[in-house]
Amino acid sequence: MLEKTGRTTFAAGSDAPLTIRRIDAIPVALPLKSPMKMAGETITAAQNILVRIEAKDGTVGWGEAASAPTMTGDTLGGLTAAVRDFLAPRLIGQDARQWPALRPGLHRALLGNGGAHSAIEIAMLDLIGKVSGKRLIDLVAKPRREAVKPMWLLGNKTAEEDVAEAHLRQKEGFNFFKLKIGVKELAKEIAIAFAVREALPKTPLCADANCGLTLAAAKSYIDKTRKARLMFVEQPLAYDDFEALKKLTRAAKVPVGVDEAIHSFADITASAKAGAGGVSLKLIKLGGITAAIEAGKLSQRLGLSVNIAAKIAESSISSAAALHLACAVPKADWGVSLTHFYLAEDLVRRPLPLKNGLVALPDGPGLGIEVDEAAVERFRVK
Numbered sequence: 180m181l182e183k184t185g186r187t188t189f190a191a192g193s194d195a196p197l198t199i200r201r202i203d204a205i206p207v208a209l210p211l212k213s214p215m216k217m218a219g220e221t222i223t224a225a226q227n228i229l230v231r232i233e234a235k236d237g238t239v240g241w242g243e244a245a246s247a248p249t250m251t252g253d254t255l256g257g258l259t260a261a262v263r264d265f266l267a268p269r270l271i272g273q274d275a276r277q278w279p280a281l282r283p284g285l286h287r288a289l290l291g292n293g294g295a296h297s298a299i300e301i302a303m304l305d306l307i308g309k310v311s312g313k314r315l316i317d318l319v320a321k322p323r324r325e326a327v328k329p330m331w332l333l334g335n336k337t338a339e340e341d342v343a344e345a346h347l348r349q350k351e352g353f354n355f356f357k358l359k360i361g362v363k364e365l366a367k368e369i370a371i372a373f374a375v376r377e378a379l380p381k382t383p384l385c386a387d388a389n390c391g392l393t394l395a396a397a398k399s400y401i402d403k404t405r406k407a408r409l410m411f412v413e414q415p416l417a418y419d420d421f422e423a424l425k426k427l428t429r430a431a432k433v434p435v436g437v438d439e440a441i442h443s444f445a446d447i448t449a450s451a452k453a454g455a456g457g458v459s460l461k462l463i464k465l466g467g468i469t470a471a472i473e474a475g476k477l478s479q480r481l482g483l484s485v486n487i488a489a490k491i492a493e494s495s496i497s498s499a500a501a502l503h504l505a506c507a508v509p510k511a512d513w514g515v516s517l518t519h520f521y522l523a524e525d526l527v528r529r530p531l532p533l534k535n536g537l538v539a540l541p542d543g544p545g546l547g548i549e550v551d552e553a554a555v556e557r558f559r560v561k
């Protein structure tokens with residue numbers, strides 16, 4: 180995605196160019212603690228691309244993007260090829276400090292491919308941050324906050340399991356929950372909303388259908404769960420059906436969120452016009468953090484609420500990038516999903532911790548995380 184930003188270069192410690200020597204696209208499969216069933220897909224292992232950018236001086240920056248066939252159309256093979264064969268050759272030998280000037284050319288050369296563009300941009304900014312001693316967020320924005328309250332997704336087979344998991348996660352410090360719907364029989368999903376609400380009377384609760392409901396089912400779900408006080412219902416309908424979205428938002432007494440339908444600034448504006456109450460912003464959909472921050476500002480101007488989310492599931496590399504984004508946008512009032520918590524094993528030495536209900540921006544330069552290259556090799560898809 181292209182937009183005008185004033186900056187054309189980054190100071191990175193000295194005037195010497197920060198020459199890019201090598202870029203690796205590394206496909207990985209990261210097992211989840213337990214499978215996540217959503218409308219359209221069940222995920223047992225996250226298939227992600229890692230981007231490792233090495234400068235001539237040996238400094239390394241990391242980026243990551245999840246494959247998301249049902250959200251961006253990105254497959255693991257597609258992401259790997261986009262980075263390895265198309266974007267990387269255009270960057271080798273370039274000065275990373277010129278990233279703001281290099282970026283528009285990459286987006287003109289390769290449309291779509293949001294995951295590949297995002298992983299490249301995050302790795303580039305991680306590298307520049309490490310060389311200049313600055314946090315990634317300080318390179319691209321004025322921080323609006325230093326920590327976020329993460330939300331937890333519930334998608335078990337039964338209400339009892341969802342309630343048990345919610346109680347367990349609440350003890351760990353999660354205090355905002357999203358129900359995955361559009362999967363089971365509607366009456367059962369309505370009953371689950373009430374069961375979880377009864378178990379957590381004061382906790383913010385929302386639902387996400389991942390395009391899995393018809394207009395009639397969405398109206399029925401929203402109407403019948405009103406007393407469960409859902410904060411919003413996300414992407415109930417097919418991603419491209421803005422006419423049905425308009426009909427739903429006219430009738431619904433609960434705000435409707437849009438996720439799978441957002442891939443550009445135009446989609447955000449169209450969602451607002453269709454009466455949506457908010458949008459979910461993901462780095463892989465918008466093609467990187469520069470565009471995602473602009474999308475957050477646009478959402479603010481349009482009066483939309485904002486959810487910031489990583490895809491199920493990404494390691495602490497992507498979670499850190501999503502955290503920097505969530506701390507950079509004007510608001511993230513519809514919660515922040517950081518998905519490394521769902522992985523059986525992470526790719527960094529110290530996974531981003533949840534402390535006192537908050538995940539704080541790390542102090543270190545760049546993303547502020549330290550990638551464990553042995554773990555990367557263990558999970559590499561050969």
Ligand SMILES: [Mg+2]
Nearest residue numbers: 387413438459
């Ligand atoms: Mg969603």
